[in-house]
Amino acid sequence: MATVSVRHVWKEFGAQVVLENLQLEIGDHEFVTIVGASGCGKTTFLRMLLGVEQPTRGEILIDGAPLRPEPDPDRGIVFQRYSLFPQLTALENLLLGLEFRGSRLLGRLFGARRRAALARCEALLEQVGLAAARDRYPAQLSGGMQQRLSIAQSVICEPKILLLDEPFGALDPGITADMHRLILDLWAANRMTIFMISHDIQESFQLGTRLLTFDRLRHDPQAPERYGARVTYDLKLQRRNAA
């Protein structure tokens, strides 16, 4: 259960206006895809949702409450790369989130609680097709496997909102179809709202229930930093192959 309200949000870095006056109401369990030229503030928008950047003006609300100004378990993130922990095996990478939650002091689970958590992780590993790779380190996994693991790692913490920053951008085109099926399955099975940045228009239409395009509408040649990007299209999409 998560609705997101973006109210009159501006983001400026010094004199540079990156985003101007964003206004959005996102309903629960939407799959929002975001496209736009590079440098038009898509990632900045995602980083504000994540809490690592704060809006210069305006506010972002989740379920009506202001966003916490730092990352927290309500909002999961999958980056293009580097979001796995290299010293942990695939299984341990999944387990870590549950251990953070279950053990404040040591960050480790033991005994029956550990076995219960492991069972959950193994089920999810199976679901994302990584059961055979459970004891391998991230460096021993292919790019596609790493991204599947990273998505599973976020999903196991049951975030209200899942943020995806070009998660399939660095992958072979051949395996993106698998990844699309996986993310749609997980989205259907868990009640979360997804925001996904993509540079692939087709992918954005295929996956999203709502598609946003970011672009700079106004341009001042004397002061190119003067105007920021806005949402230029906000399309509600009909899902053809409804999940």
Added chain:
Amino acid sequence: MRRLINQRPGRGEKLLLGALPFLLLGAAYLLASRLRLAANPEDKLLPPLAALADAIREYAFTEDQRSGQWLFWADTWASLRRIGLGLLLSASISLALALAVGVVPRVRALLSPLVGAIAMIPPLAVLPILFIVVGLEEAAKISLIVIGITPVITRDLALRVGELPVEQLIKAQTLGASTWQLLLRVVLPQLWPRLIDSLRLGLGSAWLFLIAAEAIASTEGLGYRIFLVRRYLAMDVILPYVVWITLLAVATDWLLRQLRARAFPWAEPAS
């Protein structure tokens, strides 16, 4: 004919090539020693092999009549104990400091300039202070090692923390990690292999500081012995001691490398 950069030695050739400089050095020593002794039988600078063997027998395999000790082994034990304790202390202090400085911005603002400044103090310059403050006993020697190598290791480890992808730290927070959990489960485990690398690099300096401290005030230890017998130009004792110290350092380095490969397989470069 392939280019030189593409000609790789085989296993046997590699061993042979590696041994060659040692053999040449040994031969050069024997030759020079013989020439000098031929010119002057009383020469002490390059003693013959037999004299070296005698010295080793006397120090390592004969009980010293005055102290009742096997001097060579007593010296070895004293030095290894000091260097081991010094490394252990340095590693612990560095790890704690680097974690705090690397992860918590306020601690970084507080301590980073201090660590930087302390790293610039020439450790040997504080040796007299150490002797005055903590006395001439073990503590002064171990302190010198710690003061000498801790700042370098700390800065190296803090750099490593800085190199961790920010994505990892953000991801851990979205999985619910507190600052403490982040330290314990994400940053610390990734510092261990780097700590071993830093210790390997610091090993040379550690021996330098140890021998300096032993040379100045000690009653046993490898460095102490070398500087003691220097008064009698006893090259027959000094040379085996230097070789032994080198062997100890090489062995320690090898052990640390093995430990890293065994304990942290994920950190080994892909082969």
